Structures are given as C-alpha cells and as structure tokens.
Amino acid sequence: MSWxxxxxxxxxxxxxxxxxxxxxxxxxxxxxxxxxIGKVHRLGLSNRNGGGxxxxxxxxxxxxxxxxxxxxxxxxxxxxxPEAEPAPExxxxxxxxxxxxxxxxxxxxxxxxxxxxxxxxNEIDPKALAKVSEVEKxxxxxxxxxxxxxxxxxxxxxxxxxxFWFCGLPVQAGKPYCEAHVGVAFQPMSSRRDRxx
DNA sequence: CCCTGATTCGC
DNA sequence: GCGAATCAGG
Numbered sequence: 001m002s003w004x005x006x007x008x009x010x011x012x013x014x015x016x017x018x019x020x021x022x023x024x025x026x027x028x029x030x031x032x033x034x035x036x037i038g039k040v041h042r043l044g045l046s047n048r049n050g051g052g053x054x055x056x057x058x059x060x061x062x063x064x065x066x067x068x069x070x071x072x073x074x075x076x077x078x079x080x081x082p083e084a085e086p087a088p089e090x091x092x093x094x095x096x097x098x099x100x101x102x103x104x105x106x107x108x109x110x111x112x113x114x115x116x117x118x119x120x121x122n123e124i125d126p127k128a129l130a131k132v133s134e135v136e137k138x139x140x141x142x143x144x145x146x147x148x149x150x151x152x153x154x155x156x157x158x159x160x161x162x163x164f165w166f167c168g169l170p171v172q173a174g175k176p177y178c179e180a181h182v183g184v185a186f187q188p189m190s191s192r193r194d195r196x197x
Numbered sequence: 198c199c200c201t202g203a204t205t206c207g208c
Numbered sequence: 209g210c211g212a213a214t215c216a217g218g
Contacts (some may be wrong), residue, residue, distance in 0.1 A: 031211085034213080035212085037211090038209090039211085131217085
C-alpha cells in the first residue's frame with residue numbers, strides 16, 4: 001500500500017479531527033498505526049496544536065537510544081527550532097455539499113482536541129457532569145458479570161432496582177472508569193470548608 | 198493489560 | 209519515503 005494522494009488526504013483529515021493513529025490506520029486499511037504515525041511525522045503535522053494556549057507537552061526529549069553498535073557520533077543534533085507558526089489553518093471545510101439524501105454521516109465523535117484546562121474553584125464542573133450524562137446515554141449498561149478489565153465500572157442507578165447497570169464503556173488508561181467518569185470520580189477536594197455543621 | 202503518540206533506523 | 213521496532217507515558 002502506498003500513500004496515494006487520497007489516502008494522505010484522508011489521513012490529514014482524520015488526524016486533524018483528532019482521530020487516533022490506530023483508528024486512521026484501521027480506516028485506511030493495509031497500514032498499521034505505526035505507518036500512520038510515521039507518515040504524520042514525515043508530513044510535519046505531528047502536533048495537533050491549534051494554538052489555543054493549552055499545550056504543555058513540550059518536554060525535553062533526550063533519548064538517543066544507543067543500541068547501534070557503531071554510532072557515527074559526528075552528528076550533533078542541532079535541536080534548535082524556533083517554531084514560528086503565525087498562520088494556523090483557519091479553514092478546514094469551506095463547504096459542505098448537502099447532497100446526501102438520507103444517510104447517516106459519521107456518528108463518530110472526536111476524542112482529543114481542544115481540551116481547555118479547568119478554571120479553578122468549582123464543585124464538580126457542570127461540564128464533566130454534562131459529559132457524564134451524555135455518556136450514560138450510550139453506555140452499554142452492563143451487568144456486574146459483564147464487567148471486564150477494560151469496561152467502565154461506573155455504577156448508574158439504584159443497586160436495589162432493576163434500573164441499575166454499569167457504564168461499560170471502554171476505559172482508557174489504567175483507570176477503572178471511562179474518560180468521562182474518571183472526570184467526576186477523581187475530582188480534587190474542593191470547597192469543603194463551607195460545609196459547617 | 199489496554200491504549201496513546203514519538204522516535205529511531207534499516208530498508 | 210517507508211514502517212517495524214522500540215520507547216515512553218496514561
């Protein structure tokens with residue numbers, strides 16, 4: 001499989017939408033996520049920066065991985081990129097051909113993208129709660145026995161009722177919950193002080 | 198263990 | 209240019 005123009009285009013589009021490399025690879029077919037990532041890098045769009053201001057992954061990377069027996073060693077890494085980026089891509093989809101008769105267009109929901117940091121003092125963030133509410137709608141409603149190592153174990157409903165189930169959506173990291181539920185589960189202790197009794 | 202992207206380097 | 213292997217982290 002070669003990177004035809006169309007494939008590259010799709011790659012760009014999906015990557016821009018925040019799709020993961022594996023998803024893109026799966027969509028394209030015939031390539032692995034590594035291939036996708038490699039291509040992404042070669043294309044120079046490794047960073048999904050929008051310039052919003054929430055970008056902190058600028059870590060110092062220094063891991064030459066000295067595994068090769070012979071290392072030229074004459075190649076000092078310049079490592080000096082001012083990285084000027086005055087012109088982002090304000091335009092992405094100039095038009096939307098509304099020619100589709102009656103077809104469901106992508107029901108996919110982008111995952112990563114501008115995830116602004118949280119302001120500060122707050123309860124549990126209406127945002128997070130809203131996300132939970134939304135996520136519960138498409139929850140898989142698993143029973144206790146259906147839970148696996150990677151299903152969200154967030155309980156919903158009243159255990160004493162038939163109307164009780166677990167979220168069941170895929171967890172992401174080593175957490176017991178899905179992204180949305182992790183958000184509300186691990187809320188740092190907030191304003192507790194005003195709770196005088 | 199699952200996933201994510203990042204990097205390196207032989208091809 | 210390509211991508212598997214590897215790394216690093218959640």
